[in-house]
Amino acid sequence: MTKDHIGGLFFLFVGFWVFSHAVKLPLGKLSEPGPALFPLSLSILLSIMGILIFVSGNGKTKIDWRTDFRKMAKALAIIMITLAFIILMGRLGYLLTSFLYLFSLFFFVCRFRLFVAVILSGILAAGSWYIFGNILGIQLPRGPWNL
Amino acid sequence: MEVFSNLIGGFQTALSLQNIYLCVIGCLWGSMVGVLPGIGPLAGISLLIPVTYGMDVTGAIIMLSGIYYGAMYGGSTTSILMNIPGESASIVTCLDGYQMTRKGRAGAALFIAAWGSWVGGTLSIVGIMFLAPVLANVAMKFGPAEMFALLLIAFFILGSLGTGSFIKTMAMVILGLLLGTVGMDSLTGTLRFTFGIHDLYDGIGFVPVAMGAFGFGEILSATEENMVREVYKPRLRELFPTRTELRASLAPILRGSVIGFFIGLLPGSAHILSSFVSYITEKRLAKNPEEFGTGRIEGVAGPETANNAATGGAMIPFLALGIPTGPAMAVMMIALLIHGVRPGPLFIAEQPQIFWALIASMYIGNIILLALNLPLVGLFVSLLRIPFQVLFPVILLICLVGTYSINMSSFELLVLLGSGILGYFFRKLDYDLAPFILALIIGPTLEETFRQSLMRSGGSFSIFWERPISLTLITFSFLLLIWNIYRSVRDREKVARTDEF
Numbered sequence: 001m002t003k004d005h006i007g008g009l010f011f012l013f014v015g016f017w018v019f020s021h022a023v024k025l026p027l028g029k030l031s032e033p034g035p036a037l038f039p040l041s042l043s044i045l046l047s048i049m050g051i052l053i054f055v056s057g058n059g060k061t062k063i064d065w066r067t068d069f070r071k072m073a074k075a076l077a078i079i080m081i082t083l084a085f086i087i088l089m090g091r092l093g094y095l096l097t098s099f100l101y102l103f104s105l106f107f108f109v110c111r112f113r114l115f116v117a118v119i120l121s122g123i124l125a126a127g128s129w130y131i132f133g134n135i136l137g138i139q140l141p142r143g144p145w146n147l
Numbered sequence: 148m149e150v151f152s153n154l155i156g157g158f159q160t161a162l163s164l165q166n167i168y169l170c171v172i173g174c175l176w177g178s179m180v181g182v183l184p185g186i187g188p189l190a191g192i193s194l195l196i197p198v199t200y201g202m203d204v205t206g207a208i209i210m211l212s213g214i215y216y217g218a219m220y221g222g223s224t225t226s227i228l229m230n231i232p233g234e235s236a237s238i239v240t241c242l243d244g245y246q247m248t249r250k251g252r253a254g255a256a257l258f259i260a261a262w263g264s265w266v267g268g269t270l271s272i273v274g275i276m277f278l279a280p281v282l283a284n285v286a287m288k289f290g291p292a293e294m295f296a297l298l299l300i301a302f303f304i305l306g307s308l309g310t311g312s313f314i315k316t317m318a319m320v321i322l323g324l325l326l327g328t329v330g331m332d333s334l335t336g337t338l339r340f341t342f343g344i345h346d347l348y349d350g351i352g353f354v355p356v357a358m359g360a361f362g363f364g365e366i367l368s369a370t371e372e373n374m375v376r377e378v379y380k381p382r383l384r385e386l387f388p389t390r391t392e393l394r395a396s397l398a399p400i401l402r403g404s405v406i407g408f409f410i411g412l413l414p415g416s417a418h419i420l421s422s423f424v425s426y427i428t429e430k431r432l433a434k435n436p437e438e439f440g441t442g443r444i445e446g447v448a449g450p451e452t453a454n455n456a457a458t459g460g461a462m463i464p465f466l467a468l469g470i471p472t473g474p475a476m477a478v479m480m481i482a483l484l485i486h487g488v489r490p491g492p493l494f495i496a497e498q499p500q501i502f503w504a505l506i507a508s509m510y511i512g513n514i515i516l517l518a519l520n521l522p523l524v525g526l527f528v529s530l531l532r533i534p535f536q537v538l539f540p541v542i543l544l545i546c547l548v549g550t551y552s553i554n555m556s557s558f559e560l561l562v563l564l565g566s567g568i569l570g571y572f573f574r575k576l577d578y579d580l581a582p583f584i585l586a587l588i589i590g591p592t593l594e595e596t597f598r599q600s601l602m603r604s605g606g607s608f609s610i611f612w613e614r615p616i617s618l619t620l621i622t623f624s625f626l627l628l629i630w631n632i633y634r635s636v637r638d639r640e641k642v643a644r645t646d647e648f
Contacts, residue, residue: 003576011318018325021340030606033598035332035339042325049318056314056639068575074370075571078543079564082363085547086560098544105540109370112536120537128544136198138552 004057093143157503177217243446271459323586364570403452411460
């Protein structure tokens with residue numbers, strides 16, 4: 001698989017998926033075009049682009065999956081930690097969640113020492129809570145103890 | 148002379164204490180986001196949008212535009228001192244700027260970059276003053292067919308400016324257009340691709356998409372690279388260039404102003420392109436082009452002037468036609484829409500006080516930036532010394548809070564994360580993200596004008612070539628399409644020939 005193969009397959013998949021949903025919308029007529037006309041035409045165009053990109057990938061350098069996955073480890077960790085932040089913020093409130101978020105990034109992703117990670121996360125979480133919540137007046141979610 | 152009386156009125160508004168204060172805040176914040184690699188004007192503007200909620204619209208636009216052009220000033224500092232572009236428009240400044248630093252001429256490079264930025268920025272404002280009202284007057288005669296044709300041109304120009312192949316760029320454009328169809332259809336009220344999710348009824352917010360694809364995705368990509376940096380700190384007495392350096396930079400600054408201003412009018416990453424075009428021009432005109440890349444002052448003066456002049460150029464289609472030419476302009480547009488102001492042909496005619504106050508504030512902001520940037524080099528260097536491992540979690544948190552604060556919606560945080568993942572993978576697959584974002588923003592208008600045109604003509608496509616303006620624009624867009632296809636085929640053949648050797 002080359003980069004263009006992956007890109008081509010992605011566009012082809014999205015094109016087909018959009019087409020399968022767009023056909024259910026009213027198409028209208030030329031003098032009164034319906035909501036399906038635009039997405040339907042675009043999905044066909046995207047599928048054609050997908051095929052062209054896939055074909056253009058033939059003969060190009062293949063992806064080294066092992067090296068690539070090793071490189072992606074940090075990014076994947078950040079994605080998972082961010083997802084946890086989004087899920088937890090409504091329940092635990094901004095202050096606690098942002099502390100946990102920063103701590104996880106400093107300790108697990110950046111490999112800071114436990115003590116340093118706790119101190120940094122504490123200062124930055126409290127600082128951001130004060131700046132965003134108090135100075136800028138953003139209504140941040142509150143959790144236990146109204147924090 | 149109407150222009151000058153309007154400008155005087157603009158200065159009266161812009162010179163109020165509150166507006167000067169907001170202009171300084173915008174310029175300083177812009178310089179800082181420009182200095183810090185990983186945060187660009189897009190994130191800088193997005194983060195301050197919630198702060199503008201309580202302000203009047205004039206103050207808000209003065210501050211937000213200050214961030215936009217301030218970032219161009221700041222970007223050069225990191226390029227010159229660290230060989231890392233603080234802002235994407237300063238990539239080319241690294242080539243000679245960092246070499247000047249290694250030769251002990253960092254101060255001179257910073258001075259010329261700031262001076263050139265001021266000249267380029269100021270001349271481009273003169274251009275906005277005279278061109279934007281004229282263009283807006285012409286655009287007032289536009290019907291949906293003309294507007295559709297104009298947007299079509301924007302897309303094909305985007306296709307030709309993308310860094311990858313034409314097909315890849317157009318695939319990204321179509322993907323952005325498709326994402327723009329999510330939500331309630333503006334003409335019939337039909338829900339499209341919402342799957343019962345209420346948060347999608349108003350469509351996908353492009354601030355979370357833009358911040359995710361650019362800000363979040365950028366950080367994810369950066370974690371794969373080496374995070375250790377070396378920063379050089381120049382002393383203030385080294386800041387002044389020699390007479391030879393001043394003389395050598397004069398012509399590149401003037402040429403950079405013209406190049407930057409006109410390229411700024413084009414959609415896409417105009418400020419990046421303008422700096423590259425300026426660098427190539429200076430290299431071609433030089434007596435010893437082989438010396439470029441070894442620390443030539445012309446290699447700093449031209450590009451840094453051009454990227455600032457491009458910010459002014461980009462304001463023209465944005466203010467006069469309502470077409471954001473880049474992601475940062477798009478976020479500016481959202482900020483104005485939040486305040487109930489829609490940039491476009493009617494904007495200058497109906498709200499001249501805001502337009503002229505903005506123009507006046509840009510003159511003031513450029514002077515503020517020139518006066519502040521050099522004395523603040525020490526502060527910027529200290530900022531750059533903060534390790535990336537400390538900086539990136541904070542940037543991520545700011546992206547999350549900035550997105551949340553727009554609608555207090557956790558769903559938009561998911562959109563941010565999803566766009567970040569998409570941006571990260573597209574970067575890995577060598578796709579350009581700017582066309583995707585711009586298509587998402589312009590897409591709904593493109594669809595609306597296309598369908599309105601057909602409705603007006605009773606289903607006849609002849610509406611696109613019956614009217615002279617529309618015919619000219621459509622012809623131009625087809626010529627662009629043909630040129631793009633030809634260029635794409637030629638490039639493929641060139642690559643195939645290189646592979647044979």
